[in-house]
Amino acid sequence: MRRLIMSGVALCVVSSVEAANVQSCTVSNSAINFGIYDPLDPVSDDNNAGSVQINCKLTGTGTASVDVALGASAGTPAQRRLVNGSYFLDYNIYTKPSYTIIWGDGTAGTNTQQGTMSKAVETLSWTLYGRVPAGQLNVAPGTYTDTVQVTVTF
Template identity: 45%
Template sequence: MPEGGAVSHALPMTARSARAAASLQRALLLALLALVACLFSPRAQADTCTASMTPITFPAVNPILGAAVAGQGTLTVSCDFTSALAIGALVCVNLGAGANGQQDPRLMSNAGSAVRLQYRLSQNSNMSPVWGTVTSGQPIQLTFIRPLLGGQPPAQSVTIYGQVLPNQFTVPTVNNATTTYTEAFSGNATLNYLFYTVTLANCSSVPLVRTVPFTVSAPVTNNCTISTSQNMVFDGAGTRSLLNSPIDASATLAVRCTNNDAYRIRLDGGRYGTVAQRYMQRTGGTQRIPYALYTNSTRTTLWGDGTGGTNFFTATGTGNIQTVTVYGRVPAQPAPVPGSYSDTVTATIEF
């Protein structure tokens, strides 16, 4: 070895060790790319969201009143963050057409009726926009943010408002009893959610994850209304001195009963007689003249309360106003004291 010199020894790189180094570099590069992909793309691995919906049960619906009926339920959603990278979650709850196949308005049904009960659901009490999907109506959209100090974000509850639409006068009951109309949502209500790390997605790009089953129902009740649309006036009976021939007249009642609901109308005996023998009394006096009320135009069936040989008037409601005619007759009789004769009869509808 030369004096003052340095000795060096080169270690040659073999082909085998070079390949190992290249493989290590590729592995590190792939790991880096995977990390970047995780940081800048949504995640839905072990992170989960769940939802539940209470049944929506409307109070009694009285179709002949024509009024809207309000009800509500509660949608509850919670999200659990288990991955290390997700910072938030977008949840979209879509509601498609239910079991009766229509979305706006939605329809409740009963097996005994071909008529449907129309209603709407919305996140807002003014019923706009209606709860639907990204293509029809509007889904319910919620955002969950991962707490900075750890743990899970609180569950979120949304009030779902329902409205049975007004002016559905002809919705029927079945078998003369309160009838429950329903619609079920099984695969029609869907929970779509997406966990994200950087950018927030929108509902149109959030995938379906699970369904949120629930039901909507409303009891439809029977009801009737009755009023006098025309009083009975026997023309000439109170002004002429002779009643030597019968005098006929009629009055009309306006009746509205729930569609398919059987009803009957009874008449009392008035102020001065009975259902079998009615009287009108002279104003300012005590003199009376007999008369009768009938259910038919031939005046052969006495109308009363089912006693004393009288009958009820019976029919079935349609949901619309029905005109019921009361037929009257003053029989031929000896000449009464001149004056104005009258009576007041009360009609009662039973259903």
């Protein structure tokens, strides 16, 4: 009889760590707006923040892990570019306000971000720390833009 009780306890532990199934997810964001860039200021980087949110519906019990990668439409994840016609401004997106770890796709020295979900409906949120380095002189007046692709892997 003692052996049956121990088997039942072991089965309960195993079933509590099963992965939940991700039924559906939506991704939303708040854009990083760098404002006005001054090419004549050789010292002050232009920093600002945005965010990305992932809202998922889960089925089953347990947890679901997500991995969030950021691509680049101009440049590479290791060195992104804001574009205005044939002109560009180098910039990047970082995982922390220290601006030391580039948030990318896991290649060329970039990192992705991870999270774990355990509720039937859960939202995870990350802050995007953007920086345009000072001292970029070959720029023209106008609006510079880039579109960053967010890839979520379960």
